[in-house]
Amino acid sequence: MMNNLRNILLASVTSLTLLCKPAWAEVSDANREARPSIIDGFSLGGYSSASMIVPRHDSVELALEDISLFVRWENESRLKFFGELELENPLTWNEDSRFSKKNAYVDLERLYFDYNVSEKLNFRAGRFLTPAGRWNLLHAAPLVWTSTRPLVTSRLFPASTNGLMLYGNTTLQNNALEYTVFVETLKDQVKDKNEIAFRDVAGAHFTLNNPLNLGLTLMTLREVDPHTPSNLLVGFDFLTKLNHLELSGEAYYRFTSQGNNGGNGAYLQSAYHLGSEWYALARLETFQSPSDGTAERWLVGASKRLKSNQLLKMEFVGGSGNLPDAPRGFVGSYAVLF
Amino acid sequence: MLRHIILFALLTYSAHSYAEEATAIAVIVADNAEVSAIENITAQELSLVYWRKKLYWQGGIRIHPVNLHAEDSLRLRFSKVVLGNLPAEQVTYWNGLYFHGTTPPYSVQSEEAVLRYVTNTKGSIGYIDACKLDHRVKPLLWIVNEKISTTPPKTLNCNHD
Numbered sequence: 458m459m460n461n462l463r464n465i466l467l468a469s470v471t472s473l474t475l476l477c478k479p480a481w482a483e484v485s486d487a488n489r490e491a492r493p494s495i496i497d498g499f500s501l502g503g504y505s506s507a508s509m510i511v512p513r514h515d516s517v518e519l520a521l522e523d524i525s526l527f528v529r530w531e532n533e534s535r536l537k538f539f540g541e542l543e544l545e546n547p548l549t550w551n552e553d554s555r556f557s558k559k560n561a562y563v564d565l566e567r568l569y570f571d572y573n574v575s576e577k578l579n580f581r582a583g584r585f586l587t588p589a590g591r592w593n594l595l596h597a598a599p600l601v602w603t604s605t606r607p608l609v610t611s612r613l614f615p616a617s618t619n620g621l622m623l624y625g626n627t628t629l630q631n632n633a634l635e636y637t638v639f640v641e642t643l644k645d646q647v648k649d650k651n652e653i654a655f656r657d658v659a660g661a662h663f664t665l666n667n668p669l670n671l672g673l674t675l676m677t678l679r680e681v682d683p684h685t686p687s688n689l690l691v692g693f694d695f696l697t698k699l700n701h702l703e704l705s706g707e708a709y710y711r712f713t714s715q716g717n718n719g720g721n722g723a724y725l726q727s728a729y730h731l732g733s734e735w736y737a738l739a740r741l742e743t744f745q746s747p748s749d750g751t752a753e754r755w756l757v758g759a760s761k762r763l764k765s766n767q768l769l770k771m772e773f774v775g776g777s778g779n780l781p782d783a784p785r786g787f788v789g790s791y792a793v794l795f
Numbered sequence: 796m797l798r799h800i801i802l803f804a805l806l807t808y809s810a811h812s813y814a815e816e817a818t819a820i821a822v823i824v825a826d827n828a829e830v831s832a833i834e835n836i837t838a839q840e841l842s843l844v845y846w847r848k849k850l851y852w853q854g855g856i857r858i859h860p861v862n863l864h865a866e867d868s869l870r871l872r873f874s875k876v877v878l879g880n881l882p883a884e885q886v887t888y889w890n891g892l893y894f895h896g897t898t899p900p901y902s903v904q905s906e907e908a909v910l911r912y913v914t915n916t917k918g919s920i921g922y923i924d925a926c927k928l929d930h931r932v933k934p935l936l937w938i939v940n941e942k943i944s945t946t947p948p949k950t951l952n953c954n955h956d
Contacts, residue, residue, distance in 0.1 A: 502893065529896045533857050533917075539896040576849055595891050626848065633848070765886045794890055 498532040503541075506598035508790035515786075516552040522598065522790070523547075525566070535574070541567040566617060581622035581639075588622070588637040588662035589614050589674045590694040590707040598792035602728050602736065602760050604770045605788055608744040608752055608780060609722030613709050614676055614690055615655040619643035633666040651781035653748065654681035660690070670696040674709070680748065688712060688719040701730040711746075720746030734762040738772065744780075752778025754785075766794040819925035819948045820873055820938035825914050826931060832856040832918045836935050838943040842877050844920060846888075847897050852918060859919040860900035861912045869906070873922050876941050926953035 503526040510518045523545050530538040546560040569583025586594050592610040595601065622639040641658040660676030674692035679685050692709040705726050711719035722744035729737045742754040758772025771789045822841060824831040832852040836844075843849035844860050851857055863870040865882040874882055889899045903909055909921040914931045925948070928934060939948045 500898075504894075527894075527896065535851065535855065537896065573851060575851075576843075595894060597894050600887075600890055600894055762886075766890065794893070 498530050500529050502527040502529070502795060504597050504599050504792065504794045506604075506790055506792035508604055508788060510784050511787040512784050513786040515784075518549060518551040520549040521547050525597065535572055537571040537573075539567060539569055539571070540565075575625070577625040577627050579624050581624065582620075584617055584619045585622060585639075587615050587618045587658070587660075587676075588624075588639060589660070589676060589690075590662075590672060590692055590709075591696060591705065592707060597794070598790065599766060599768050599794040602726070602738050602768075602770070603740065603756060603758065603772055604790040605754075605756065605772065605774055605783065607707070607722075607724035607726075607740070607742050608754065608783055609709055609724055609742065610707060611782070612653060612744065612746055612749055612780070613711055613720050613722065614678060615645060615653075615658055617645065618658050619645055620658075629665065635664045635666065637662045655679065656681055657687060668697055685719070685747070686714040688714070703728045703730075718745075720749075722746075728760070731759075736760045736762070742776070744778075749780055750778060752776065752780050752783065754783065768792045818869070819951055820869060820922050821925040821928055821934035822920065822922045822936035822938070823909075823913055823928070823932040823934050824920050826933040827914070830914065830917050830919070831933070832858075833920075833935070835945070836920070838877070838936065841920075841936060841943070842879075845877055845900060847892060847899065850897075856918040859912075859916050861909055861916075861919055861921040862900045862902040863906070863909065863922075864902050864904055869922070869924060872941070873938065876938050876943060925951055 503524070505524045506522045508520050508522050510520070512518075523543055524547060525541055525543040528538075528540045528542075543564045543566045545562050545564055547558065549557050549560060551557075565584060567583075567585055569581050569585050572580045574580070586596075588594060590610060592601065592607060593614075593616060596606065596610075596616070598604070618639060618641050620640050620642040622637060624635070624637040626633050626635040628634070638661045639659065641656070644656065645654065647654045655678045658676065658678045660674065660678075662672060662674050664670060664672040672692075672694035674690065674694070676690040676692075677687055678690065679687045689712045690709055691712070692707060694705075694707040696703065696705040698704075705728075706724055708721075708723035710721040713719040722742070724740055724742040726740040727738070731737055736759065738756065738758045738760060740754070740756040742752075742756075744753070745751045754774055754776035756772050756774045758770065760771070761769045763769055769789075769791050771787070773787055774785050776785060822836070824833060832854060840849060844858055845862075847860075849858065863873075871881060874880065874885075878885070892899075901912070903912060906923040906927050909923050910927070910929070910931055913919045913921045920935075922938075923932075925934070925937065934947065935945075937944045937947055
């Protein structure tokens with residue numbers, strides 16, 4: 458069953474990649490006047506990425522990292538549907554075990570309905586990305602500058618939540634203020650042995666769209682294993698552009714119910730446009746949590762935007778502490794949005 | 796020498812005049828109450844519509860903004876004035892929005908295609924060279940000398956290609 462689903466996904470993605478125009482791009486056809494769609498209101502898309510990791514003290518690994526498919530539906534009503542099915546690690550190769558599919562699994566990353574009441578008020582029900590900071594909401598490989606993910610964006614809160622959400626935006630002194638309030642209503646299933654299970658998740662995220670794009674995250678949650686009492690997570694994020702330089706960062710602190718440190722961390726990242734769609738990258742990270750211990754990372758690298766929907770990334774990562782999915786050494790990858 | 800100075804002055808004057816008489820852009824909706832959803836729009840609302848932050852008109856009709864293709868000179872001017880940057884600088888933004896299920900405005904290859912789209916699509920809005928306005932559409936905003944205005948320009952420089 459799993460193999461069949463994997464094969465279907467692989468075949469679908471290959472076909473889509475070959476057949477589709479870059480779907481992020483504007484739909485354009487001089488001879489058509491109706492709105493574009495595959496079957497009235499349905500549209501498909503997705504992304505994929507492949508990587509090469511040369512760790513400092515381990516064997517080289519090549520991997521087809523993820524194949525993700527989006528399904529979107531909307532018509533003239535106020536109701537919308539969005540789903541994302543992701544095949545994680547479908548194929549890896551390393552010097553020791555050669556080709557392997559043992560780490561492959563299918564993840565229903567998002568599946569929700571949206572109902573728009575107004576710009577200020579929208580309802581969402583289903584499985585959605587947890588609204589915390591920036592990286593988690595835009596984590597797809599073609600949308601982020603680096604192949605590796607900042608530790609703090611994946612170890613202190615759940616990546617996705619099953620529940621209900623209210624969101625919208627309003628104007629605050631000529632700047633748009635976006636808000637999101639959410640609560641978990643259905644327990645998440647853990648598929649990856651390195652994944653941390655969270656329960657009783659609820660929170661809010663606010664973003665002020667000014668030149669600094671300031672964000673504030675507030676969340677309550679608890680870890681299942683080891684069982685911890687409820688934690689309060691407070692986070693800040695920002696993204697700003699100064700000529701050719703883009704600076705971004707996120708910082709989180711988790712308070713236990715006794716007011717102690719329940720984990721914290723931060724990253725600061727810069728991307729400098731060198732010209733010809735080449736970007737120089739640098740990032741500093743710090744991370745600490747009761748279950749993972751302490752780790753630090755530095756990163757220097759470069760990315761080339763091959764096309765609007767394709768990104769080539771190369772980076773050297775160093776630092777201290779061993780954590781899952783946080784290699785140190787050279788990491789290169791290619792990512793495409795379709 | 797005098798002849799050179801006069802020639803230089805004339806050339807400078809004509810170049811200056813040409814720059815001042817850049818084409819006016821008209822922001823249009825259908826001139827048909829059954830298709831058009833609005834009677835007026837502010838510059839800020841127009842910006843939200845083309846950033847796809849505002850998706851519905853007040854009556855609940857879905858908004859269908861239409862763009863000219865990304866290299867069209869009118870599109871470049873519209874983008875710079877209304878959105879504050881050029882299409883090439885919006886790649887990250889649209890990729891991010893696409894990841895969340897929202898696509899950029901539909902785009903077409905010609906101003907005649909904009910006119911047809913706006914005329915036939917309920918809730919649509921577009922923009923064309925003001926000299927190409929006809930009975931099918933009505934202008935709601937004007938972009939003249941890179942400023943957005945609700946009042947039409949006093950004169951239109953329609954002697955261009």
